Every structure is written in structure tokens, then in C-alpha cells.
Amino acid sequence: MNETFFIEAENLTKHFGEVRAVDGVSIRVKPGEIYGLVGSDGAGKTTTMRLIVGALKADSGECSVCGYDVKKHIEDARSQLGYLSQRFSLYEDLTVLENIRFFAEVRGLKPDEWLPRSLEILDFVGLANFKDRRAGQLSGGMKQKLGLASALVTRPRVLLLDEPTTGVDPVTRQDFWQLLIRLVSTPLHLPPNSENLGGVSRRDEGGVAVLISTPYMDEASRCNRIGFMKSGRIIAEGTPWQLRDRLTGRVLELRGSPLNVLRRAAHSDPDVEDVQAFGDRLHIRVREKKADDVLSRLKSRIRSAGGTIEDLRVTSPGLEDVFIALSEASNE
Amino acid sequence: MNSRLVSVMRKEFIQAFRDRRTVIMIVVMPILQLFLLGYASATDVKNIPIAVWDQSQTPQSRALLDAFRSADYFRIAYAVSSQAEIQSLIEQGSARAALIIPPDYDRRLLENNAQVSMILDGSDASVGATALSVAQLIGQSYGAKIVEEQAALQGRPMLSASPLQVRTQVWYNPDLISAYFMIPGVIGQLLFMITTVLTASAVVRERERGTIEQLIVTPIRPWELMVGKITPYVILSFVEVIEALIIGHWWFKVPVIGNLGLIALSSGLLLLSSLGIGLFASTVAHTQQEATVMVQMTMLPSIFLSGLFFPIDAMPRVLQWISYLVPLKYFIITLRSLMLKGAGLGTIQNQVIPLALFGFIIMGAAARRFHKTLD
Ligand SMILES: Nc1ncnc2c1ncn2[C@@H]1O[C@H](COP(=O)(O)OP(=O)(O)OP(=O)(O)O)[C@@H](O)[C@H]1O
Ligand SMILES: [Mg+2]
Numbered sequence: 161m162n163e164t165f166f167i168e169a170e171n172l173t174k175h176f177g178e179v180r181a182v183d184g185v186s187i188r189v190k191p192g193e194i195y196g197l198v199g200s201d202g203a204g205k206t207t208t209m210r211l212i213v214g215a216l217k218a219d220s221g222e223c224s225v226c227g228y229d230v231k232k233h234i235e236d237a238r239s240q241l242g243y244l245s246q247r248f249s250l251y252e253d254l255t256v257l258e259n260i261r262f263f264a265e266v267r268g269l270k271p272d273e274w275l276p277r278s279l280e281i282l283d284f285v286g287l288a289n290f291k292d293r294r295a296g297q298l299s300g301g302m303k304q305k306l307g308l309a310s311a312l313v314t315r316p317r318v319l320l321l322d323e324p325t326t327g328v329d330p331v332t333r334q335d336f337w338q339l340l341i342r343l344v345s346t347p348l349h350l351p352p353n354s355e356n357l358g359g360v361s362r363r364d365e366g367g368v369a370v371l372i373s374t375p376y377m378d379e380a381s382r383c384n385r386i387g388f389m390k391s392g393r394i395i396a397e398g399t400p401w402q403l404r405d406r407l408t409g410r411v412l413e414l415r416g417s418p419l420n421v422l423r424r425a426a427h428s429d430p431d432v433e434d435v436q437a438f439g440d441r442l443h444i445r446v447r448e449k450k451a452d453d454v455l456s457r458l459k460s461r462i463r464s465a466g467g468t469i470e471d472l473r474v475t476s477p478g479l480e481d482v483f484i485a486l487s488e489a490s491n492e
Numbered sequence: 493m494n495s496r497l498v499s500v501m502r503k504e505f506i507q508a509f510r511d512r513r514t515v516i517m518i519v520v521m522p523i524l525q526l527f528l529l530g531y532a533s534a535t536d537v538k539n540i541p542i543a544v545w546d547q548s549q550t551p552q553s554r555a556l557l558d559a560f561r562s563a564d565y566f567r568i569a570y571a572v573s574s575q576a577e578i579q580s581l582i583e584q585g586s587a588r589a590a591l592i593i594p595p596d597y598d599r600r601l602l603e604n605n606a607q608v609s610m611i612l613d614g615s616d617a618s619v620g621a622t623a624l625s626v627a628q629l630i631g632q633s634y635g636a637k638i639v640e641e642q643a644a645l646q647g648r649p650m651l652s653a654s655p656l657q658v659r660t661q662v663w664y665n666p667d668l669i670s671a672y673f674m675i676p677g678v679i680g681q682l683l684f685m686i687t688t689v690l691t692a693s694a695v696v697r698e699r700e701r702g703t704i705e706q707l708i709v710t711p712i713r714p715w716e717l718m719v720g721k722i723t724p725y726v727i728l729s730f731v732e733v734i735e736a737l738i739i740g741h742w743w744f745k746v747p748v749i750g751n752l753g754l755i756a757l758s759s760g761l762l763l764l765s766s767l768g769i770g771l772f773a774s775t776v777a778h779t780q781q782e783a784t785v786m787v788q789m790t791m792l793p794s795i796f797l798s799g800l801f802f803p804i805d806a807m808p809r810v811l812q813w814i815s816y817l818v819p820l821k822y823f824i825i826t827l828r829s830l831m832l833k834g835a836g837l838g839t840i841q842n843q844v845i846p847l848a849l850f851g852f853i854i855m856g857a858a859a860r861r862f863h864k865t866l867d
Contacts, residue, residue, distance in 0.1 A: 213709045235711045243709045247702040253510045254503065265499035266710045310706075 166191050166240075166318045166369035172211050172221035174392075181207040183392035184221070189385075191317065192344050192367035196380045198483065199389030205373040206246050208389070209320050212371070213243045225318050239268060242311030246322035246373075249303075252296030256287055256306055259295050263310040277313055285309045285339060301332030308339065319343070321372040325379065337382055344368050377479045386479075388486055396486050400479060407477035407485060409451055412444040414458070414472045421467040429454055429461070436484060443481055496712050500720025504694070508724055517686050518728050526678055526739050540623050541569035543578050543587040548597035556593065556608065556656075559634040565626040578611060588613045589623045601638070604655035611661050624660055631658030675740040676827040677800040682736060683759060684766045684794060684820045687729050691770030692783040694721045695862065700779055704865075714863045722767050733759050740831075750830030754837060758826045758844060764851030765819035771858035775865045794820040822847040 167189040174182040182204045189195045197205045210216040212223055214230045214237065223230045228237035250259045257278060264274040282288045285305040290298065295306060304324055311319060321340075325333045344367045372383065380386050381400045388396040388403075396403060416422050422442055426435045431450040436443045446454045451474050462469055508514045542560075546553050560566050570587055572578055581587040590611045600606040610627045612620050635654030642655075698704040707717060737755075740746045748755075769790055777783035795801070797811060798820035815821050822843040829835035837844070 215705060215708045238709055238711045241709060243706070245702065245705040247705070249702040251503070251507065251703060252701070253507050258503070258506060262499055262503045263706070263710070266496050266707070266712050268496070268711060271495065 163190065165189060166226050167195075167212060167371055168222075168224050169208075169212055170222040172208065172223060173219045174207055174211055174216060175219055180392045182211060182218075185389075185392070185394055187212075187371070187387060187394070189318075189369040189371055191369050193384045194340065194344055194370040194372060194382070196383030196386045197371065197373040197389055198375070198377075198380045198386060199373075200487065203389040204392040205389055206322055207392075209243070209322050209371065209373065210245075213241055213320055214238065239314075240317045242314065242316035242319045244304075244307045244311045244319075244321045244324050246326075250295040250306060250310070253294065255292050255294055256282065256298070257291040259306060260310050260313055264313045267314045269314060274313075277315075278309075281309045281313050284312070286335065301328045301336075304328055304332070304336065305339075308336070312343070317368055319368050319370045319372075321370065323373050323375065326375060333376075333379070337379065340370060340372075341382075344370055377483070381479050388483060390487060396482075403482050404477050404479060407445065407482055409474060410446055410448060411475055411477040411481050412446060412451065412455065412458075412472065413475035414442045414444060414469070415440060416462065416467055416469040416471070418467060421465050422462060422469075425458060425461045425465050425467065429457055434484060434488065436481070438480075443475070443478075445481060445485060494716060497716045497720045500712070500717055501723050504721055504724040508690070508728065514690060517690065518732060521686065522682050522732055522736050523739065525682055526675065526736060526744075539567045540565055540588045542566050542623075543570035543572050543581045543590040544568050545572050545574070545578060545590065545592045547595040548593045550598040552598040552601055553593045556597075556634060557591075559630055559637075560591065560627075563626060563630055565622065582611065582613050588620075589627070591627075601655055605657070606655055607657045607659055609659045609661060627658050627660060631656055675736075675744055675746045676831050677798070677824045679733060679736040679740065680762065680798070680820055680824040680827055681795060681800050683729055683733060683762060684823070685791060686732065687725055687763055687766040688770040688773075688787050688790065689784065690725050690728075691722060691767050692773045692777070692787045693780045694725075695771065695774035695865070696777050696780050696783045699865075715859075718771070718859060718862050722771070725767065726763055729763055730756070730759070746831060748831050749834030751834075751836070754840070755827065755830050758823060758830065758840070758847065761844065761847045761851050762819060762823040764855050765847065768851060768854035768856075768858045772854060772861060775858065775861040794818055797821060798824050800824060816846070817850075819847055819850045822850075 165188040167187060169185060169187045172182050172185045173180075185204070185208050187195065187197075187208070197208065199205055207216065211218045211221075212225065212230065214234045217231075225237040226240040228234075228240065230237050251262070254262065260278040260282065261274050264278055265271075269277060279288065279291075282291055285308055287302060287305055287309060290302065295303065298306060308321070308324065311321075325336055328336065372379075374380055383400065385397065385399055386403060387394040396406075414422055414426065419437065419440075419442070423435055423437070426432050426442060426444050429446075431447045431454050432444055433447060434445040436445075444454070444458075455472065455474070458472065459469065508518075544557060546557065557568065561568060566589070570577075570581055572581070572590075578587070578590040578592075582590065592609045592611070594600075594607065594609075597606055597608065608631070610623075612623050612627075632654060635656035638655055695704075698707060733755075737748060741748050770787060773783045773786040773790075777786055793814065797815040797818045799815075800820070826835075826840045826843040826847070829840055
């Protein structure tokens, strides 16, 4: 059966002079799906998003949003889009409500529509009590929520969020994700006359398609699918579970003391690829099928070096382990 | 009406009124400048150094000179004996005016049709204006005195015509001499400066704050954004012109003889230039500061080469050529002839055409660049 994708990017490429910011990226996001783009600084996440929203013109490749080709029908595509840019900022001299109103009207809401919709959305993000406050006087997290609100006010079917939670406190990040998850899981209320928008019929509606970039692995693990970007390419893609599975059986968790002795011992083992500290414990990545060998060798090695082991066992890998492994692998 | 356009305008209006700088510029500055410059230019000038070429050398001619001396507007600084001397003294600026008494002055005075001529250096408008009116006043009152004397002495009937004419001739800039010279200039300069400065920050502000990225991805069209951003400033500018005209007319008593429609038309054309320059700077600059500096660079030539303070005709050739590129110059000339002389469209067309040309070119260029920055 033919699946519907709200975002369909095919082989996007963008150069900035010598820099290949985006190098053949293909991304497909279904309605109701949250797709996470992760990758280190300069990997090309922002550029990819800007290509999809048409803020930049791709050197090559195809891209469509809700069936509208971004090159040919940019205005139709944009009417389906909500975009929160990485360096998002509002008009600080306008109030919360004025900001939302502006973006609502500019994006085509009618004079009698914007107010109920804005209030509804402010309520949704929890800013209803601050509607008359100047945006410049909001906290960082509130600004991000207002950003989300102004991206959402036209009920877009496609949402692109570029590091929306960077620099936001953990509690607000939680809130933010709760909002997102509620958003994708609620079916859209399309206006009655929008039957055939972009060739996507009402039957296909399952919710919103979200493309989000984030530097936080705990956030990445909440996505339905993750694309890991490096040097302008997506070098791995899959559900968090699939990605973690790549390292199943290859990560050992070690607790004990002193840490530097443990670390040195682990590093000296020929089958150990990488050692990372996570708080009071070490994650040791070993070559394929070598976990048991390393396990036994390590015990004696640490004891003879004068360290004590509280706990040493095979653990389920975190996304962080996967990404470190992926980054290194593609460096070689 | 196009609702996207309206919402951009509304937003710009709110932002303009929330920005103290804008409010000060629009409300306070015009008043301040009009009063400062209006009064500065109205102050009287005394002790104007003049050269005298007395070809008559008679008691009558010396009596006339005494009349000039006793009004303390003039100081007879040079007695000369040729036109060439006058020319060089005035060129150097040593003498601001020259009085020429013809050889047959005494004889013609008896015949009641004596003429003396006064050459004025119009390059400093306020000096020129003072010298002109004072010289004519002196001529009239002295003439009247002679008539009285003759009537008393000889029992002749009083003449209605003055026996003495002071024929004035203004060098360098015959038109600029007017007590009302300053106000139209100030209106032009205010209009130009404020709109340029305000629009210059209009686009950069969005870029600096990062909001442009959000605007780009909305369905708004570049022209809607541009027109939406500019219109509030156009409206504010017209409010300002009206404010300045009211102060100028009712406080400074500057006549507004000309057609208000033509004044509005030429103001509109000036706005085309100033908004164009501001918008252009705004699309080129990366920060508001950069835009402000760029705009200030256009401000200096506009103020000094527009004939606002210094008459263009008195300037070195090169500067005169450059002044053809200064839109404010055309506007100030237009506004002066509209307000003070009630000129019609025919008279001002030589100014209005280049003004319009400049406006369309710069606005066109700005619009193109504006489109580009949004791509
Ligand atoms: N407008 C631009 N002009 C020139 N180079 C650019 C431009 N935008 C991005 N780049 C370059 O393209 C590459 C990818 O940048 P991009 O911003 O997409 O990375 P990113 O993954 O979003 O990074 P970050 O996590 O820091 O936001 C970088 O090398 C960057 O320097
Ligand atoms: Mg980025």
C-alpha cells in the first residue's frame, strides 16, 4: 500500500562554497511521526531544515511538504508548515498575544479566527496567563513555548523544530515534549473546505508530522525515528530501538574505584574500542562477540592493578553509546 | 484589503510607538529643529561690511552715505573706485554688499529720479536678506526725508513717488534671500532624515533579531512585507509634514501660498527617495548600527549640498555637480517656491522630474535587493 509522507526529501544537497553542508540527505516523515535529527555541531541539521522549509534553495534534490513541491509550490507548502528556527526570536517589543496574532495573520488566519485560535494555543502551551506580557520579559523556556505556539497557531500539518529545547531547563523540556506528543497523537481538525489540500486527502490524516533536531539523547530516544547526521549525511537511521540494537551485547557497564585505575585497565584491553564515563560508572564498548572475553580479562586486570569492582556486566546500550560509536566509525 | 499587509503594518505601527527613539524622532525633533533653526535664522545681522563706489562725490551723495552709516546695519568698510574692486572684495567675502552711486546722482536727485544700486552677496542668506531689506528701507526713508525737505524749502508740492530708487542686485543666489528661507528647508530635511533613519533599521532589525527567518517561511510575499513595513512610516511622515507646516505657518508666519496638493505630491516624491535609501541601507547592512552609519553618510551631503544652510550657487563647481545627486536639494527648492511664491507645477517641473527619477531608481534598486535578501 502506498504510504503518505508529509515530508519527503530526496537526495538534498547544499554547498556553501567548499563546505558540503548537506550532502545527499533523504528524509521521509509520516503524519503522527516525530523524526529526530541528531548530530554534532555543524553536521548540517539546520541546513537540512532550512532546505525543507524553502528558506534556502537546494543545489540539487527534491523536496515536498504535504505533497507540494517546495520548488514549484512554495506558498502552498508553507501554508502547511510550522517552523521554529534554531535562533528563533520573537518581537520582544510586542506582547505574547500580539506576536501570535502577527504570525497567525501573516500565515493566513482570518480576522475572526485568530483570537480564539491564539487563546486556545496559548492555553495549550500554558502561556494563557502571560498573554499581555511583552515577549522580551519572558523566561527562556516561555519564549520557546511562545515560539512553538506561534508555529502551531495555524494548525500546520508539518512542524519543523530546530533545537527547540536548547538552553531550556529540564522541567520545561519535559513540558515541551508532553506538548509535542499530545500534538502528534491528536488527530487534526482540518477546516471543512480543505478536502484535497496538496493531494493528501482527509482520510490520511493521522496527526502532525514533526521533524525535530536536538542535541539531547534523552530527547532523541523519544522520537519515533532518528536520523544521525554527520558531515552533511545521514549515516544511520532507524527507531531508537533499532539503533540501540546495533550495539546489543557490546557495551559493558562497570562500577568501582578508583575510576582512573578502572579506565586505564579497560583501555589496555585489545578488544575494547572505547571507554566513556557516565557519572560514577564507565561504559565500555567492546568488539563484536568479545564481551565475555573482555569481562573475564577485565576482572583480573583490575584486581591486579589494585582497583575494586562493585559491578561489572553487559548492559543494554544507550543512544549515546550508539552515537559515539557511529561518529568514530565514520571517522575511520 | 490584503490582510497580511494589514498585519505587517499593524505590527510596525505598534513597534514604532513602543520605541522611544521613534517617538522622539517623530514628535519632538521636528518641533525642536523648527524652533532652533527658525529662530537662529531670524536673528538680525548687524555691521554688515560694505564697499562704496561714490562716483558722484557731492554733498548729496555724502548725505546718502551718512544715512547708510547711521543705521547700524551697515559699516562702510571700503571706498572703492571700480567695479572690479567691488567684485574682488565681495568674492573674498571682505565686503558683503556694495553701494554704487552714479556720477549724475545729484542732478538726477533734483529731477526726482535718482538711482543708486546696491549689490548684495546672497551667499549667506540671512545676511543677504537683512542687507536687502535694510537697504531698501534706508532708500525709502531717505527719499521721503528729501521730499519733505524740498517741500519745506521750496514750497513745492509733495511728490507721491520717491525721488530715490535703490536698485538691488543680488549676486550668487538671487532667489535665496527671504526671511522665510529656513522653514521649508527644515521641513525637507526633517522629512528626509527621519524617514531614512527609521526605514534603515526596519529590515536589519528583523535580520539582527532572527525574526526574518520566521517571516521567510510564511506565505507572505516580499512586496507585502516591504509595503507593510514602509507604509506606517509614510503615514507618520505625512503627519510630520503637517505638523511642521502648522508650526511654520502659524508660529513663524511663513506664508503657504502654494497648492497643498503639490506640496503633498512633492513630499511624496521625496519620501520615495528617502524610504528607498533607508530600505537599501537596510538590506545591505548586517546590523542596525551598520545601517545607521550608512544612512548618516547620505545625511551629510544631503544637509550641506541641499541648499538648506548654504546656497549651492556659491559652492565650488565640484560640489555643485555632486548636489545634482542630492534629492533633498530638489525638494527644498520645490518647497520654497511652493510655499513662498505659490509656484505652479510648470515652474517646479525642473525639480520634480529629477526628484521623481531619483526616487524611482533608488526605490527600484532597494526593492530588488529586498527581494534578494528574502530569497
Ligand atoms: N549561511 C551559511 N553560509 C556558509 N556556511 C554555512 C551557512 N550555514 C551553515 N553553514 C555551514 O554548513 C555546515 C552545516 O551547518 P548547520 O548549521 O546546518 O549545522 P547544524 O547541524 O545545525 O549545527 P548546530 O548543531 O551547531 O546547529 C557548517 O559547516 C556551517 O558552517
Ligand atoms: Mg543547527
